[in-house]
Amino acid sequence: MTFNATLDSIKTYEAGLPIELVVREYGISKDAVVKLASNENPLGASKKAIEAIIKVAQDAHFYPDDSMYALKEALAKHFNVAKDTLIIGAGSDQILEFCLHAKANHTSKVLMAKTTFAMYEIYAKAIGAEIIRTPSPTHNLEEFLDAYSLHKPAIIFLCTPNNPLGECLDAKEIFDFLRQIDSNCLVVIDGAYQEYAKAKDSNKALDPKALIHTFSNVIYTGTFSKVYGLGGMRIGYGIANPTIIQALAKLRPPFNVTTPSLAAALAALKDKAHLKKSIENNLEQMPLFENFAKEKGFKFTPSYANFIAYYFNTPINSTEIAEHLFKQGMIIRNLASYGLNAIRITIGTPKQNEKFFTLFNTYLKQK
Template identity: 35%
Template sequence: MVFAGRMQLKDLVNPTVLSQPVYEPGKPIDEVARELGLDPAGIIKLASNENPYGPSPKAIAAARAALSHAELYPDGGCFALRQKLAKKWSLAPEQFSVGNGSNELLELIGHVFLRPGDEAVMGVPAFVVYKLVTLLFGAKAVEVPTRDFGHDLNAMKAAITPRTKLVFVASPNNPTGVANSSGEFLEFAESLPDHVILVFDEAYADFVADAPDVRPLIRKGRKIIALRTFSKVFGLASLRIGYAYSSAEIASLLGRVRQPFNVNSIAQAAAMGALEDDEFAARCVLENRAGLAQLEEGFKRLGLSCVPSTANFILVKVGLGTECFEALQRRGVIIRPVKSYGLAEWVRVTVGTRPQNDRVLAELGAWSSMSGAPGRISGRVNS
């Protein structure tokens, strides 16, 4: 007998889910190879701001060792890692929350603080997950246009209402790569009203020489949650591990809404290993700086505008961003179209190794001369 249900599935679904926008990640190499019939070995991915030098050998060794005890559940409280982080940052272990990537921490922040009717202030364009999390909890995303590709902190402050719960600021911002100055940011952080929690996303702060230090403000009792990730300079994106530091009270609230074993033991071990290798991270930061200079010079040579970046990626104006992305992808070079961020004329390129950067520049040069490179004509930002 066939069960002729009258209730449609969509009538059962939480309506917020039906209208929830979906995150579009950079395509994995194997998927591109499958779709386009390419050899994966010849493909480079400069689309998701990963570390082209991989993880530190110390992180790999620690992950390998942890794998041999994969039969055991991980330490859900990430005790050893939080001890290590506390030492690194001169804070108490109770002030740290560890997540399955900093993305999970963003979601946990939503769980703790957002309800329908609340508002969250964020830049636009800015990392889209702020908006996704806000909408997921039925709150309103108040998007404040960036100024010169950086967060317009005065306008963000002006957008705060009595309903505002969260303000999200990434510095450097993604997808633009622009950082607010430390002085400007700290003044903003200190000036926020008491009913607002500042989520300060430091995903790319390791690449910046003078990133703001919010610890004194946290010590003074300011409601700030700083987010860090092991996905970028530490090269552990696939293991999904990031952390937050805040007051111990906020950390304890975040701890209430996480799953018991949200961070696996291999990721925890790798993160501990990565923290043992400051030298590796410092070398990656230097290589990134050289790579940014290489790309900026290359874009200039090609007559393409770019937005000077302090992160491990850079926006370049190519005219038809999606077409450019598709053309390069057919050639085995994956970059990121940013039309969904309202930047249809641009693409975002992650800084790769020197040969990877040469390759993306060569492909961009070939594409822009074939397509007439509308990006060459106006809007040069780096001239």
């Protein structure tokens, strides 16, 4: 059987390894496994979100509210925007895909950083678009402007904070950059980790309302998978001017978000105490990872997200490290698939982090 030729150039996305895989392969009990690979909230979901999921379970035989009225109303209040500037997706990933299909095609070019979220490239290649990357792995907006002037892309992706490296642009830098972009070029600002960034440095904080009111060609995407702890619910959102939202809505399948997901997101958004606790844990624990890297002589990118990337020189090998830790029940993310001799570690609870440092120190002693 033959398939669409565009698939030939696409590498399958490598998700973080599941806990169940460690349990199956090495007989380690589930409770003993620590997963610091997928940037999930180590504190879990809000108890109020879990209660909301249980409450709506009895309505599983009904289709969800396709208008998503309650969640849109809550998000509109949260960001002080109108409801017609919002679209809800099965994860923010789905909205990224909508953007590609709505704006680009096989004649288009799509611009992104050298090292950034892999799904930008996968979705772009799926429609046959040409990928343009900046020379630097992190976001260098001068390089973006040079590439924009040369290639005139249909879409630009800015991931801030950037996954998988963790760097984050200042809001002022982004606004200055956007003023130099033609209004017919769609700029997607992926704010999956913005809650962490703005808590660490107010200069990094992006205001979606200011973005979409100033620039008609910008869409801001956010997610409930990270700081809100709802990765398993698969729910995200996009904020843009109504013209963009109306175009994306034509691509949205009916009932694309489940009833439990809508209920969980609504409850999580309202639980300010859990949000505060989650951010505080990240701010308190991140310096431990930075100090550990400095002590061991590892390079790292100062991170404004809930993870940190360590870079290695030979003879230390990221694949060997990841496999060694995996066998000990510690799951981290190997960045070899990004062409880097590096690992990415989600910032966990104090107990989880201590286990990581202990196991990593044991590995280093064996080298």
